[in-house]
Structure formats: structure tokens, C-alpha cells
Amino acid sequence: GENVEQHPSTLSVQEGDSAVIKCTYSDSASNYFPWYKQELGKRPQLIIDIRSNVGEKKDQRIAVTLNKTAKHFSLHITETQPEDSAVYFCAANQAGTALIFGKGTTLSVSS
Amino acid sequence: DGGITQSPKYLFRKEGQNVTLSCEQNLNHDAMYWYRQDPGQGLRLIYYSQIVNDFQKGDIAEGYSVSREKKESFPLTVTSAQKNPTAFYLCASSQTGGIGNQPQHFGDGTRLSIL
Numbered sequence: 462g463e464n465v466e467q468h469p470s471t472l473s474v475q476e477g478d479s480a481v482i483k484c485t486y487s488d489s490a491s492n493y494f495p496w497y498k499q500e501l502g503k504r505p506q507l508i509i510d511i512r513s514n515v516g517e518k519k520d521q522r523i524a525v526t527l528n529k530t531a532k533h534f535s536l537h538i539t540e541t542q543p544e545d546s547a548v549y550f551c552a553a554n555q556a557g558t559a560l561i562f563g564k565g566t567t568l569s570v571s572s
Numbered sequence: 573d574g575g576i577t578q579s580p581k582y583l584f585r586k587e588g589q590n591v592t593l594s595c596e597q598n599l600n601h602d603a604m605y606w607y608r609q610d611p612g613q614g615l616r617l618i619y620y621s622q623i624v625n626d627f628q629k630g631d632i633a634e635g636y637s638v639s640r641e642k643k644e645s646f647p648l649t650v651t652s653a654q655k656n657p658t659a660f661y662l663c664a665s666s667q668t669g670g671i672g673n674q675p676q677h678f679g680d681g682t683r684l685s686i687l
Binding site for chain 1: 613630662
């Protein structure tokens with residue numbers, strides 16, 4: 462089955478810096494890769510997703526890149542702000558089942 | 573998302589007791605999911621359902637049971653066989669179009685603890 466590895470587990474940056482979180486997946490049949498943000502005690506919320514027919518997708522300060530050959534995808538947050546502080550999860554779909562999530566990255570943005 | 577309602581928000585289980593977590597959605601989604609969240613473990617899939625009267629085990633189904641009698645509802649029962657039930661439980665739903673390749677929308681979760 463699908464296995465999703467996420468790194469780093471914690472990330473601390475200064476306000477205004479960029480943050481990058483990386484994930485690798487094992488199932489070459491996976492074709493959908495969402496990223497979720499979860500604030501403390503709240504539900505995960507989708508922030509961006511990418512499908513396997515696209516190499517990059519951007520939404521304001523957030524971008525995701527996908528390398529199908531290497532089976533890895535990354536989340537890039539530019540000009541970080543304190544409100545970006547949260548836990549971020551990557552996921553990949555396992556064919557015929559559901560999303561498999563990484564273990565999460567706790568991002569702390571200090572001002 | 574206001575379209576997925578989980579209840580109760582907090583739940584306590586006594587030794588040997590079965591408890592049921594409720595999940596209701598009004599998004600007209602066909603697929604529904606249950607995840608368990610433990611600190612540092614991410615979200616682990618317990619059960620999922622693509623259509624009414626059908627559901628499949630996820631990675632950690634032991635000690636749990638579900639039913640899907642209505643499209644809107646996907647309750648999860650934590651049985652006494654689940655020896656370590658303390659966790660945050662999240663329900664999600666998604667549109668059809670292939671299980672797992674559509675955005676999932678989550679409820680606010682239920683936090684279960686042992687008395």
C-alpha cells in the first residue's frame with residue numbers, strides 16, 4: 462500500500478522567510494496530492510492540492526511542486542506570517558482507497 | 573466546513589464500554605471516512621465508505637465498527653476491543669469521482685478519553 466513520508470517534523474522560521482516541507486510517496490499509481498493545514502484543536506483544512514498531470518501549482522504565497530519520477534512533492538510558503546503557524550499534512554491517494562497522510566510538520570513563525 | 577457535523581465534541585469511555593461517535597454531512601457527498609489522530613502520528617485511516625451499505629477497512633480498523641445506512645450518516649463505534657481508544661477522531665467526506673482523488677472535507681472532531 463501507499464506510504465507517505467514527511468519532513469521535517471518541526472520547522473521554525475522568522476516572519477518573512479520562506480518555508481519548505483517535503484513529502485515522498487511510494488505508490489506510483491497515486492495521482493492526487495493535497496496539503497492540509499491544522500491549527501491547534503481545529504479541523505484540517507485543505508490549502509492546496511495538485512494532480513499528477515501538473516508539475517507545479519501556485520496560490521498567492523503557497524505553491525506545491527510535484528516530481529513524479531522521484532515520487533516526491535513539496536509545499537512552499539513564501540513571506541511567512543505568524544498566522545501561518547500550524548501543523549501541515551501532506552497526503553497521497555492510494556488507488557481504490559482513500560488518502561494516506563504524512564505524520565505532519567509543525568511550523569512555527571516567529572515575529 | 574459547516575457541512576460536516578461531528579458529535580459529541582468530547583466523549584469519555586468506561587472500561588468495557590462501547591461508545592458511538594456521530595458524523596453527519598449535508599454536502600451530498602457519496603464518500604465518507606473516519607481517521608484517528610494521535611500526537612506525532614498524523615491521520616490514520618480507520619474505515620471508509622464509497623456508497624450506502626458499503627464500507628471498507630482502513631489501516632487501523634481493529635476494535636472499531638461502522639455502518640452506512642444513510643448517505644448523510646457514517647457513525648463510528650469504538651468497541652471494548654480497542655484497548656487504546658484515547659485519541660482525536662476526525663470524520664471526512666468527499667465527492668465521487670474516484671475514491672481518494674477528491675478533496676476531503678473534515679468535521680471538527682471528537683476527542684475520546686478513557687475514564
